[in-house]
Amino acid sequence: MFLYFQTGFTMGVCRSKLGAFEKTDFELHACAWCYLYLFPGHAFMPHMAILTDFKLVSKDNVSQSVIPDIHNQTSVNKICSELTNDECERWRFCCQSANDCCTQQLSARVDDVMVNCPATWDGYGCWTRGTPGVISQIACPTFLQYSVPTSMLLHLINKMLLFLTKSNNNALKRKQ
Helix, strand or coil: CCEECCCCCCCCCEEECCEEECHHHHHHHHHHHHHHHHCCCCCEEECCCCCCCCCEEECCCCCCEECCCCCCHHHHHHHHCCCCHHHHHHHHHHHHHHHHHHHHHHCCCHHHHHHCECCEECCCCEECCECCCCCCCCCCCCCCCCCCCCHHHHHHHHHHHHHHHHHHHHHHHHHC
C-alpha cells in the first residue's frame, strides 16, 4: 500500500481529494468515504486512520469493523444490513462511480496529465482532467438522495396518483 501526498500527478495511482492511492486502496478508501458522505448519521464511520487503514468501524463499538469492499459479498451484506435497500444501492453506485473514475484516471495519456489539472474523485463526482484557468463543472451524481426517484419515492407517487384519481372520480360522480 502506498499513499502519495503531492500536488503533482503520479502515474499508476488514483486521486481523491484526500490523496493519491494505488487502485485497490483507492477503491476501499472511496467506498468508506461514500458511506460517510451519504449516511453521516448511520452505524459506521471511516476508521480514524482512513488514509492507511481502509475500514468502516461501528459508531457503537469501534472494535467492530468492516472492509468497505463492494466486490466482497460478506462485506456488502454487513454494511447493507444497516441500510435500506435504496440506501444500499446508492452506496454501491457511489463506490462503482469512484471505481470508474479511478479507471478513467489510470487511462489518461501521460502528456495530458503533465499540462492539465489531473482528474480527481471528490467523494461525490469524478472531475476529469482540466485546463488551468478554465472553469469545470459536473452534473449532480444520481446516487444522491434526491437526484433520482428511488423505489420508495415511486411508490409514494403511485399512491398519490391513485388517491387523486379516486378523488377526481368521486368529485365527478357528485356533480352528476
